[in-house]
Amino acid sequence: xxxxxxxxxxxxxxxxxxxxxxxxxxxxxxxxxxxxxxxxxxxxxxxxxxxxxxxxxxxxxxxxxxxxxxxxxxxxxxxxxxxxxxxxxxxxxxxxxxxxxxxxxxxxxxxxxxxxxxxxxxx
Numbered sequence: 001x002x003x004x005x006x007x008x009x010x011x012x013x014x015x016x017x018x019x020x021x022x023x024x025x026x027x028x029x030x031x032x033x034x035x036x037x038x039x040x041x042x043x044x045x046x047x048x049x050x051x052x053x054x055x056x057x058x059x060x061x062x063x064x065x066x067x068x069x070x071x072x073x074x075x076x077x078x079x080x081x082x083x084x085x086x087x088x089x090x091x092x093x094x095x096x097x098x099x100x101x102x103x104x105x106x107x108x109x110x111x112x113x114x115x116x117x118x119x120x121x122x123x
Contacts, residue, residue, distance in 0.1 A: 001027045009051045019051035039065040057087040075120040084111040 003025050008018040023045035031037045041063040050056040063081040070076060083090065090112040 007052075011049075011051065019049035021045070021047045021049070021052045035069040037067050039063075039067065041065070053089075055087050055089065057085050057089065059083065059085045073122045075122070077116075077118045077120060079116045079118070081114045081116070082111065083114075086110065 006022040025043040027041045029039045044060045046058040047053045061083045065079045067077045088108045090109050
């Protein structure tokens with residue numbers, strides 16, 4: 001599946017005009033065995049005026065999801081996601097110390113990786 005969005009947001013800044021933003025996404029889901037599927041997703045979002053994200057930037061991400069259906073309604077999932085921005089909007093280990101967050105520089109890197117394990121109940 002492929003999708004895209006383009007938007008104009010009215011601004012009150014001088015000169016009054018429209019802030020532009022756009023994005024696209026692609027998704028693939030493969031059922032490789034009974035009750036198992038692998039999903040791959042990629043997304044891109046460009047906010048050159050910073051109206052949607054608070055900073056002029058472009059962001060892209062890639063996600064891989066492994067899903068197992070325990071029953072028709074109950075699934076368990078393992079997901080890996082990698083996010084990237086051309087700006088330093090993600091935190092890294094320099095943003096946290098053994099006494100807590102470093103509030104002077106909590107967000108100073110352009111990418112992050114996350115792993116998530118979840119349960120999903122469909123009703």
